[in-house]
Amino acid sequence: xxxxxxxxxxxxxxxxxxxxxxxxxxxxxxxxxxxxxxxxxxxxxxxxxxxxxxxxxxxxxxxxxxxxxxxxxxxxxxxxxxxxxxxxxxxxxxxxxxxxxxxxxxxxxxxxxxxxxxxxxxxxxxxxxxxxxxxxxxxxxxxxxxxxxxxxxxxxxxxxxxxxxxxxxxxxxxxxxxxxxxxxxxxxxxxxxxxxxxxxxxxxxxxxxxxxxxxxxxxxxxxxxxxxxxxxxxxxxxxxxxxxxxxxxxxxxxxxxxxxxxxxxxxxxxxxxxxxxxxxxxxxxxxxxxxxxxxxxxxxxxxxxxxxxxxxxxxxxxxxxxxxxxxxx
Amino acid sequence: xxxxxxxxxxxxxxxxxxxxxxxxxxxxxxxxxxxxxxxxxxxxxxxxxxxxxxxxxxxxxxxxxxxxxxxxxxxxxxxxxxxxxxxxxxxxxxxxxxxxxxxxxxxxxxxxxxxxxxxxxxxxxxxxxxxxxxxxxxxxxxxxxxxxxxxxxxxxxxxxxxxxxxxxxxxxxxxxxxxxxxxxxxxxxxxxxxxxxxxxxxxxxxxxxxxxxxxxxxxxxxxxxxxxxxxxxxxxxxxxxxxxxxxxxxxxxxxxxxxxxxxxxxxxxxxxxxxxxxxxxxxxxxxx
Numbered sequence: 001x002x003x004x005x006x007x008x009x010x011x012x013x014x015x016x017x018x019x020x021x022x023x024x025x026x027x028x029x030x031x032x033x034x035x036x037x038x039x040x041x042x043x044x045x046x047x048x049x050x051x052x053x054x055x056x057x058x059x060x061x062x063x064x065x066x067x068x069x070x071x072x073x074x075x076x077x078x079x080x081x082x083x084x085x086x087x088x089x090x091x092x093x094x095x096x097x098x099x100x101x102x103x104x105x106x107x108x109x110x111x112x113x114x115x116x117x118x119x120x121x122x123x124x125x126x127x128x129x130x131x132x133x134x135x136x137x138x139x140x141x142x143x144x145x146x147x148x149x150x151x152x153x154x155x156x157x158x159x160x161x162x163x164x165x166x167x168x169x170x171x172x173x174x175x176x177x178x179x180x181x182x183x184x185x186x187x188x189x190x191x192x193x194x195x196x197x198x199x200x201x202x203x204x205x206x207x208x209x210x211x212x213x214x215x216x217x218x219x220x221x222x223x224x225x226x227x228x229x230x231x232x233x234x235x236x237x238x239x240x241x242x243x244x245x246x247x248x249x250x251x252x253x254x255x256x257x258x259x260x261x262x263x264x265x266x267x268x269x270x271x272x273x274x275x276x277x278x279x280x281x282x283x284x285x286x287x288x289x290x291x292x293x294x295x296x297x298x299x300x301x302x303x304x305x306x307x308x309x310x311x312x313x314x315x316x317x318x319x320x321x322x323x324x325x326x327x328x329x
Numbered sequence: 330x331x332x333x334x335x336x337x338x339x340x341x342x343x344x345x346x347x348x349x350x351x352x353x354x355x356x357x358x359x360x361x362x363x364x365x366x367x368x369x370x371x372x373x374x375x376x377x378x379x380x381x382x383x384x385x386x387x388x389x390x391x392x393x394x395x396x397x398x399x400x401x402x403x404x405x406x407x408x409x410x411x412x413x414x415x416x417x418x419x420x421x422x423x424x425x426x427x428x429x430x431x432x433x434x435x436x437x438x439x440x441x442x443x444x445x446x447x448x449x450x451x452x453x454x455x456x457x458x459x460x461x462x463x464x465x466x467x468x469x470x471x472x473x474x475x476x477x478x479x480x481x482x483x484x485x486x487x488x489x490x491x492x493x494x495x496x497x498x499x500x501x502x503x504x505x506x507x508x509x510x511x512x513x514x515x516x517x518x519x520x521x522x523x524x525x526x527x528x529x530x531x532x533x534x535x536x537x538x539x540x541x542x543x544x545x546x547x548x549x550x551x552x553x554x555x556x557x558x559x560x561x562x563x564x565x566x567x568x569x570x571x572x573x574x575x576x577x578x579x580x581x582x583x584x585x586x587x588x589x590x591x592x593x594x595x596x597x598x599x600x601x602x603x604x605x606x607x608x609x610x611x612x613x614x615x616x617x
Contacts (some may be wrong), residue, residue, distance in 0.1 A: 054423065105601075110560070282432050283435075285433070288424065288425070
C-alpha cells in the first residue's frame with residue numbers, strides 16, 4: 001500500500017514537472033493562475049469546509065496580499081521576493097485576526113454579512129486610497145527576481161507557483177492531521193459539543209481565520225507577479241463568491257476538492273469560448289446552483305464515491321472514504 | 330439644512346425598509362437569507378423598463394404587470410431552486426442564493442445588455458417648497474406607496490387566515506404541519522410576497538439609482554437595515570431602514586462622497602460587533 005502511494009506520488013510529480021514543456025504558454029498561464037487560486041481556496045476550505053465558518057471576504061485577503069506585494073515591489077527597489085511574501089502573508093493574517101475576533105460572536109448568516117461588509121469596505125479602500133493603491137487604474141507589478149534569476153517566462157512562473165502549491169497542500173494536510181485540525185472539524189460538526197470537550201472555541205476559530213487569511217495573502221503575493229497587474233475589480237465581492245464556488249464545486253472539506261475546484265473554474269471561461277463570454281456569469285451561477293442541489297460533495301465527493309464503488313466491486317471490500325459530512329481528504 | 334437631510338434620509342430609508350421586508354419575510358418563513366433579493370429586484374426593474382419604455386404601456390399597467398411578473402418569478406425560483414434544498418444546511422442555502430444572484434445578473438445582462446437605463450418616474454419631480462423644505466412629489470409618492478404596502482402586509486398577517494398560517498409556519502414548522510397547514514405552499518406564497526415587495530421597491534428605486542445589472546447592490550443596504558433593527562423583527566426592519574437612510578444622508582453630507590458607501594458597512598460591522606441583536610432583536614438561545 002505504502003509503495004503504491006509513493007509510486008503514484010512520483011508519477012504525479014513527474015507529470016507536473018513535464019506538463020509545462022508540453023503545453024502552450026497560454027495553457028501554462030491558466031494552470032499557473034489555477035495554482036494561485038488553489039492556495040487561496042485551500043485557505044478558504046480550512047475555514048469554510050473544515051471549521052464551518054463562512055467567509056465572503058477571502059478575495060479581500062487575496063487583495064491585501066496582492067496590494068502589499070505590488071506596493072512593496074514597485075516602491076522598494078531591490079526588495080527580496082521572500083521578504084515580500086512574508087510581508088503579504090503577515091499583513092493578510094493581521095487582517096484575518098481583525099475580522100476573526102469579532103466573528104467569534106457571530107455565526108451563520110451574521111458571519112456571512114459581517115465578512116461581506118468587511119469585503120465591501122476594503123474594496124472601497126482599494127478603489128479610493130489612490131495615493132497608495134493607484135485607484136481604479138491599479139498597479140503594474142514588476143517581475144520577480146530571486147538571486148539574480150528573473151521569473152519572466154510562463155514556465156518559470158509555473159514552477160514558482162507550483163512550489164508554493166505543493167508547500168501549501170503539505171501544510172494543510174498536516175495541519176488537518178494534528179490536534180488543531182481535529183479541533184476544527186469538531187467545531188464544524190457540533191460547536192457546543194466541541195466546547196464541552198474542552199476545545200477553546202475562541203482560540204481555534206481565530207486561528208482558522210488567521211490561517212485562511214495567511215494562505216489568502218500568499219495567494220495574493222503570487223497573483224500580483226503572475227498576472228502582473230492588480231486592480232480593485234480582481235478582488236471584489238464577485239471573486240469572493242467565485243472562491244467559495246471553487247470550494248463547493250471541488251468539494252467542501254476536501255483537499256483534493258480545493259485542487260479540482262480552482263482548476264475547473266479557471267478553465268471554465270476558456271471552455272465557454274470567446275463568443276459566449278456574455279453567458280459566462282449565467283453559467284458560473286448555474287454551475288453553483290446545480291452542484292449544490294445535485295452534488296453536495298462536489299467533484300471530489302463524486303470521485304471518492306466512484307473509487308469506493310470500483311473498489312467494492314473488484315476487491316470485495318471497501319474503506320468508507322467520505323462520510324456524511326464530507327471526509328477529511 | 331439639517332431638517333432637509335433628515336427628510337431625504339427618511340425617504341430613502343423607506344425603500345431600504347421595503348427591501349428589508351422582502352428579506353425578513355423569507356427569513357422568518359424559511360430560515361433562509363436570500364442574498365439574491367437584490368438581483369431579483371434588478372430583474373423586476375428591467376421588466377418594468379421593458380413594459381414602460383419598449384412596450385410603451387401606461388404607468389398603472391406597468392405597475393400591475395411588474396407585480397404579476399415578480400410574483401411569478403418568486404414562485405418559479407422557490408419551486409425550482411429552493412424547495413429541493415429546504416432541509417439543507419444554512420451554508421448551502423446561502424451559497425445557493427449567491428449562485429442564483431449570479432445567474433440572474435447574467436441572464437439580465439444577456440437579455441438587456443450591461444448598459445444603464447433610466448425610466449420615467451411615476452410622479453413629477455418638480456420640487457415643492459414647504460417653508461424651508463424642498464420635497465418632490467416623487468419622494469412623497471414613494472413614501473406613501475411604502476406606507477400603504479406596509480399597512481397591507483400588516484393587515485394581511487394580522488387578520489387573514491393565510492397570513493396567520495404563514496406566521497404559524499414561521500414560528501414552528503412541525504406544529505404547523507400537524508395543524509394541517511401545507512408548509513410547502515406557505516413557502517411558495519412567502520417567496521411570492523417577498524418577490525412582489527422587491528418588485529415594488531425596484532420600481533420606486535429605479536428613477537433614483539437607474540437600472541443596470543448591478544442595481545441589486547441596494548440589497549446589501551437592506552441587510553444593514555435589517556441588522557440595525559434586529560434581524561428577524563419586522564418593526565425593527567422598518568425602523569432600521571429609516572435610521573440607516575438618515576445616517577447615510579448625513580454621512581453623504583459630512584464625509585467625502587467616496588466613503589459614503591463604506592460608511593454603511595462600517596455601521597454594519599459596528600452593530601454586529603457591539604450589539605448583534607440590533608435595536609429590536611431578542612438574543613436567540615441555542616438548545617443543545
